Amino acid sequence: MLSTDTTPRGLVSSPAPGLPTHYAGAVTSKTSYSSQEPNPRVDTEVGPLRTVLLHRPGNELKRLTPRNNDQLLFDSIPWVDRAQEEHDAFAEVLGSRGVEVLLLSDVLRGALDDPRAHAAGVHAAVDSKRLGTDLADSLRSHLSGVDSTTLAEVLMSGATFEELPAAETPSLVRKMHHPHDFAVAPLPNLLFTRDSSVWIGDRVAISSLAMPARERETALLDLIYAYHPRFQGSGRAYGAHSAPIEGGDVLLLAPGVLAVGVGERTSAAGAESLARSVFADDIAHTVLVVPIAQSRATMHLDTVCTMVDKDAVVMYPLARESLVAYTLRPDEHIGKESVRVDGPAPFLTAAAEAMGIDRLRVIDTGLDPVTAEREQWDDGNNTLALAPGVVVGYERNVETNARLIDAGIEVLPIAGSELGSGRGGPRCMSCPVSRDSMAGLS
Numbered sequence: 013m014l015s016t017d018t019t020p021r022g023l024v025s026s027p028a029p030g031l032p033t034h035y036a037g038a039v040t041s042k043t044s045y046s047s048q049e050p051n052p053r054v055d056t057e058v059g060p061l062r063t064v065l066l067h068r069p070g071n072e073l074k075r076l077t078p079r080n081n082d083q084l085l086f087d088s089i090p091w092v093d094r095a096q097e098e099h100d101a102f103a104e105v106l107g108s109r110g111v112e113v114l115l116l117s118d119v120l121r122g123a124l125d126d127p128r129a130h131a132a133g134v135h136a137a138v139d140s141k142r143l144g145t146d147l148a149d150s151l152r153s154h155l156s157g158v159d160s161t162t163l164a165e166v167l168m169s170g171a172t173f174e175e176l177p178a179a180e181t182p183s184l185v186r187k188m189h190h191p192h193d194f195a196v197a198p199l200p201n202l203l204f205t206r207d208s209s210v211w212i213g214d215r216v217a218i219s220s221l222a223m224p225a226r227e228r229e230t231a232l233l234d235l236i237y238a239y240h241p242r243f244q245g246s247g248r249a250y251g252a253h254s255a256p257i258e259g260g261d262v263l264l265l266a267p268g269v270l271a272v273g274v275g276e277r278t279s280a281a282g283a284e285s286l287a288r289s290v291f292a293d294d295i296a297h298t299v300l301v302v303p304i305a306q307s308r309a310t311m312h313l314d315t316v317c318t319m320v321d322k323d324a325v326v327m328y329p330l331a332r333e334s335l336v337a338y339t340l341r342p343d344e345h346i347g348k349e350s351v352r353v354d355g356p357a358p359f360l361t362a363a364a365e366a367m368g369i370d371r372l373r374v375i376d377t378g379l380d381p382v383t384a385e386r387e388q389w390d391d392g393n394n395t396l397a398l399a400p401g402v403v404v405g406y407e408r409n410v411e412t413n414a415r416l417i418d419a420g421i422e423v424l425p426i427a428g429s430e431l432g433s434g435r436g437g438p439r440c441m442s443c444p445v446s447r448d449s450m451a452g453l454s
C-alpha cells in the first residue's frame with residue numbers, strides 16, 4: 013500500500029543529529045568562513061594536510077541489502093552504527109593532528125541554502141526517465157518546497173516509491189513499482205570522497221564517475237563547489253561531464269607531476285583529456301598514464317600504490333615490476349593544447365625522472381604472495397599521508413604496517429572492519445582540500 017505521509021520515511025526533515033562531541037572540535041559545520049582558513053590548494057600527496065573533505069556514513073548505508081549490494085558496489089552489508097564509530101575515530105585522528113575536517117553533508121546543506129543550488133539539487137534528485145513525466149513533475153514540485161536539510165538527505169540517501177509524497181492520482185510508474193524500489197537512488201559510495209573530486213593546485217576537478225551507482229555524485233560535488241561560500245571563486249579543472257576519471261586514479265607525485273591510473277574506472281580518453289586540461293591551465297607539466305588491471309581488486313591506482321613520503325611509495329609487490337607509464341607533456345612545438353606521448357617505460361623510472369629525483373623509493377613490504385594479496389584487498393596500500401612520513405592506515409593490515417614502521421614511516425592505525433565493506437581505505441575516504449607546500453621541509 014502506498015504511504016500517505018508527505019515526509020519521506022526515514023528521511024530527516026529537522027536539523028541533522030549533532031556531531032559526536034568527542035570530535036566536534038575537529039570538525040567544522042560552519043556556514044561562514046574567515047580568511048584564516050587555508051585557501052584550497054593541493055600540489056602533492058604528502059605535504060602537511062590542513063583541510064580534508066570526509067563523508068560520515070549516514071542513512072544511505074541503511075539502503076544496502078543482499079539484493080542490491082553488488083550493484084551499489086559494496087561487498088557486504090555494513091553494520092552502520094559501527095561504521096559511523098569507525099569513521100568518527102578516523103576524523104578524530106585527523107583532528108588530533110591539526111587537520112580541519114569538513115563533512116560532505118554539512119557543506120552540501122550549506123551550499124543548498126543558496127536558491128540556485130537548491131534548484132540544481134532538485135534537478136539532480138529527479139530522474140524523469142526513471143519516474144515518468146507525471147511523477148517527476150510532482151516530486152520536483154514537492155522537493156522545491158523542502159528545506160536544505162531534507163533535500164540534502166534525499167540527495168544522499170535517496171527515496172523509495174513508498175516514501176514519496178502521496179498523490180491524488182498515482183501514476184502508472186508508481187503503481188508498477190514495488191514500494192521498496194528506489195525512486196531516487198541512494199549514494200552509499202559518497203563515503204569515498206577521494207573519487208568524486210580532486211584538487212590539483214588551486215583548481216578542483218569534479219570527476220565523471222564511471223559506475224552507474226556513482227554517477228549522481230558528480231552533481232552533488234558540482235553544486236558544493238559552485239555554491240558553498242567556502243569554495244566561492246575556486247577555479248575548475250577538467251569538465252564534470254567529460255570522459256570518466258576518478259580521483260582514486262590521480263596521484264600528485266610532485267608539484268606539476270601527476271600519475272593517472274587507467275583501468276576499470278578512468279578511461280584512456282579521460283586521462284588524455286585531464287592532461288590537456290591541466291596543461292592548458294598551467295597546473296601540471298607532466299602526466300604519467302599508468303595502465304592497471306581492470307578488476308575490482310585494483311579498481312583505482314591508489315589500491316596498489318600510495319605515497320608515504322616525498323620520495324617513497326607503498327606498493328603492492330606484484331605491481332612493482334609490472335607497472336608502466338606513458339609520459340604525457342605539452343608539445344612545445346605545437347602548443348599547450350597538444351600532447352606529446354612517450355613510452356611506455358617502467359613506472360618507477362618514469363616517475364623519478366618526472367619528479368626530478370634519483371629514484372622513487374618503494375617501501376618493501378616483503379610480503380609472501382598470499383599475505384600481500386589479502387592485505388592489498390583490505391586496502392593495505394591505500395594510506396592517507398598527513399605529512400611526509402606520516403600516514404593513516406587500516407590496523408588490520410598488520411604485516412604491511414609493520415614494514416612501513418620498519419622503514420621509518422609513522423603509521424596511525426584506524427579500525428575499518430565495517431568501513432572496508434565498501435572496498436576503500438583511508439585515502440579513498442578522504443579528499444584533501446588544502447595541503448601546505450613542502451618547500452623548506454627536510
Ligand SMILES: NC(=O)NCCC[C@H](N)C(=O)O
Nearest residue numbers: 085204260312434435436440
Ligand atoms: N579510491 C578508491 O579505491 N575508492 C574506493 C571506492 C569503493 C567504492 N565501493 C567503489 O566501488 O567505487
